[in-house]
Amino acid sequence: MSESTDVKQSDAKQSDAKQSDARRLSVFKTYKLYVGGKFPRSESGRVYEVQDSKGTWLANAPLSSRKDARDAVVAARKAFGPWSGATAYNRGQILYRIAEMLEGRRDQFVRDVADAEGLSKSRAAAVVDAAVDRWVWYAGWTDKIAQIAGGGNPVAGPYFNLSTPEPTGVVAVVAPQDSSFLGLVSVLAPVIATGNTTVVVASEKSPLPALTLGEVLATSDLPGGVVNILTGRAAEIAPSLAAHQDVNAIDLTGAGAGTDLARDLEIAAADNLKRVLRPSSATDWTAPQGTERLTAFLETKTVWHPTGSLGASGSAY
Amino acid sequence: MPTSASAPASAFVDATASDSALRRFLHGLPGVDAVGLEARAAALGTRSIKTTAKAYAIDLAISMIDLTTLEGADTPGKVRALCAKGAHPDPTDRTTPRVAAICVYPDMAATAKEALAGTGIKVASVATAFPAGRAALPVKLADVRDAVEAGADEIDMVIDRGAFLAGHYLKVYEEIVAVKAECGDRARLKVIFETGELSTYDNIRRASWLGMLAGADFIKTSTGKVAVNATPPNTLLMLEAVRDYRAQTGIQIGVKPAGGIRSTKDAIKFLVLVNETVGADWLDNHWFRFGASSLLNDLLMQRQKLSTGRYSGPDYVTVD
Numbered sequence: 308m309s310e311s312t313d314v315k316q317s318d319a320k321q322s323d324a325k326q327s328d329a330r331r332l333s334v335f336k337t338y339k340l341y342v343g344g345k346f347p348r349s350e351s352g353r354v355y356e357v358q359d360s361k362g363t364w365l366a367n368a369p370l371s372s373r374k375d376a377r378d379a380v381v382a383a384r385k386a387f388g389p390w391s392g393a394t395a396y397n398r399g400q401i402l403y404r405i406a407e408m409l410e411g412r413r414d415q416f417v418r419d420v421a422d423a424e425g426l427s428k429s430r431a432a433a434v435v436d437a438a439v440d441r442w443v444w445y446a447g448w449t450d451k452i453a454q455i456a457g458g459g460n461p462v463a464g465p466y467f468n469l470s471t472p473e474p475t476g477v478v479a480v481v482a483p484q485d486s487s488f489l490g491l492v493s494v495l496a497p498v499i500a501t502g503n504t505t506v507v508v509a510s511e512k513s514p515l516p517a518l519t520l521g522e523v524l525a526t527s528d529l530p531g532g533v534v535n536i537l538t539g540r541a542a543e544i545a546p547s548l549a550a551h552q553d554v555n556a557i558d559l560t561g562a563g564a565g566t567d568l569a570r571d572l573e574i575a576a577a578d579n580l581k582r583v584l585r586p587s588s589a590t591d592w593t594a595p596q597g598t599e600r601l602t603a604f605l606e607t608k609t610v611w612h613p614t615g616s617l618g619a620s621g622s623a624y
Numbered sequence: 625m626p627t628s629a630s631a632p633a634s635a636f637v638d639a640t641a642s643d644s645a646l647r648r649f650l651h652g653l654p655g656v657d658a659v660g661l662e663a664r665a666a667a668l669g670t671r672s673i674k675t676t677a678k679a680y681a682i683d684l685a686i687s688m689i690d691l692t693t694l695e696g697a698d699t700p701g702k703v704r705a706l707c708a709k710g711a712h713p714d715p716t717d718r719t720t721p722r723v724a725a726i727c728v729y730p731d732m733a734a735t736a737k738e739a740l741a742g743t744g745i746k747v748a749s750v751a752t753a754f755p756a757g758r759a760a761l762p763v764k765l766a767d768v769r770d771a772v773e774a775g776a777d778e779i780d781m782v783i784d785r786g787a788f789l790a791g792h793y794l795k796v797y798e799e800i801v802a803v804k805a806e807c808g809d810r811a812r813l814k815v816i817f818e819t820g821e822l823s824t825y826d827n828i829r830r831a832s833w834l835g836m837l838a839g840a841d842f843i844k845t846s847t848g849k850v851a852v853n854a855t856p857p858n859t860l861l862m863l864e865a866v867r868d869y870r871a872q873t874g875i876q877i878g879v880k881p882a883g884g885i886r887s888t889k890d891a892i893k894f895l896v897l898v899n900e901t902v903g904a905d906w907l908d909n910h911w912f913r914f915g916a917s918s919l920l921n922d923l924l925m926q927r928q929k930l931s932t933g934r935y936s937g938p939d940y941v942t943v944d
Contacts, residue, residue, distance in 0.1 A: 377935050380935065384937070384938075547935065550933070550935070551935040551937070552928075552934055552936045552937040552939065552940055553936070553937025553938065554937075578934065
């Protein structure tokens with residue numbers, strides 16, 4: 308085969324490809340919620356337009372209602388027993404698995420994040436890498452947090468006194484509005500690492516990275532219901548989560564420090580003594596995170612056990 | 625005003641004269657249009673009941689519950705706890721109505737009767753070798769007598785499904801008549817068909833008529849001990865039977881779906897069936913009951929949601 312025919316052939320192939328591109332109808336994706344391990348539409352049937360940073364329409368995302376929030380809480384409560392009862396080692400393995408799957412979908416996340424936050428490809432890639440690394444970092448903490456948050460306490464008596472941290476329960480998370488992926492991972496991973504289950508209200512402006520994350524979670528051995536992702540207006544969904552009697556804690560990060568919404572949510576959360584993580588102003592999500600978010604949603608259980616000899620025989624417990 | 629059942633209505637005396645006459649009558653009942661029945665039940669299940677109507681339905685449903693515990697592990701303490709719950713379902717809100725009855729095994733009837741004294745709540749006792757019904761008639765009657773003497777206001781008997789399926793309708797009929805006689809005026813009789821074991825809708829219709837002819841005060845779907853319990857189509861079919869029976873004889877008979885009804889949504893669907901099929905005459909706990917245990921908690925959580933505006937959770941109702 309001569310060089311010139313070779314060139315012609317490849318030209319022909321290219322024009323073929325162009326033609327089929329032109330003829331092909333675009334396949335638009337229907338983004339759906341992630342609740343109880345499934346991908347339902349909003350109960351309300353509503354959607355809203357998601358735009359990129361330049362105002363171009365990207366896709367429609369579900370506009371969740373308070374009933375979606377209620378259903379998500381039911382799913383999270385159902386998942387809490389098995390997830391909190393799983394061994395810390397097992398939870399760690401599953402979180403690593405999620406990190407592996409995130410890595411495999413890296414290109415898709417880079418595109419999502421670049422669109423959502425108006426970053427260049429290389430900046431977006433750095434954000435996604437940081438998010439995957441953060442996930443791995445939190446995965447490592449699952450079987451180590453008990454050592455730093457619990458332990459034996461010295462007491463003035465013949466007792467063993469042991470404190471162990473236990474997950475708080477169902478945690479509602481209002482995810483950061485601006486950092487749609489790194490911020491989301493930074494608030495979500497520590498909550499589930501310790502055995503809590505969550506209902507996450509994704510960034511209102513840029514929900515697509517969160518919905519894509521739901522697709523990753525669904526294929527990563529994570530039991531359905533451990534993470535439930537809702538999209539829509541935080542001001543609409545979060546109040547019913549804050550007032551919900553079966554939600555044990557709420558992370559108000561995405562409500563914004565000093566806003567009316569954050570204050571109202573805190574008041575609503577007071578009714579059943581919910582644990583509240585108040586929003587701090589301007590968190591830098593690219594900076595290393597401490598263990599603060601891990602310990603925020605833990606309860607300490609302390610056990611007293613008598614020590615010393617049992618009567619005259621001298622045998623001990 | 626419709627009266628309660630006593631003896632087979634005069635119109636049907638011939639039908640129960642002999643085994644063959646009874647068979648002829650029961651097999652002469654019109655066949656059930658299964659597709660139509662299921663479609664009708666499904667269509668009525670889509671009604672949207674909201675706000676004040678929902679609040680009314682929830683309170684009505686609570687007042688219709690036969691709060692049930694039928695476990696081998698039942699203890700007097702557990703029965704007393706259940707009675708206390710029936711009397712004050714939601715201790716934080718004393719406007720919550722009481723349940724209709726507490727349903728227990730015969731040996732617990734006396735305990736329940738004592739615990740419920742002064743509350744107006746009835747004691748229902750299952751009997752006749754519940755749930756299988758596999759015992760000789762004298763044993764079944766002794767079971768019923770024990771329950772009635774222990775103070776049961778209502779007897780939930782099971783029919784002999786083996787005899788029914790084998791076509792010995794008169795045997796089933798006579799058993800129900802004998803149990804009814806044993807109850808006398810002291811207890812109302814609910815007849816359980818165990819619809820999940822009757823296989824066909826035609827059989828459920830036949831069983832309904834058989835039970836009504838034999839003098840049942842209530843016809844009840846199931847024991848709650850088999851895989852398929854009360855379903856909307858089964859219950860709709862039985863409601864149609866009591867409606868037709870009253871139209872022909874003037875005798876009103878109650879209906880009790882039991883087993884598998886766990887959520888407020890389900891309960892409200894059943895209430896819609898009642899209202900649309902037999903009308904408001906049956907929307908009262910004298911004529912319609914739910915056999916349930918976990919349903920009450922869900923109704924209470926929904927009630928709390930309506931009164932406070934906050935979604936409630938399982939931490940705010942008792943663990944039974």
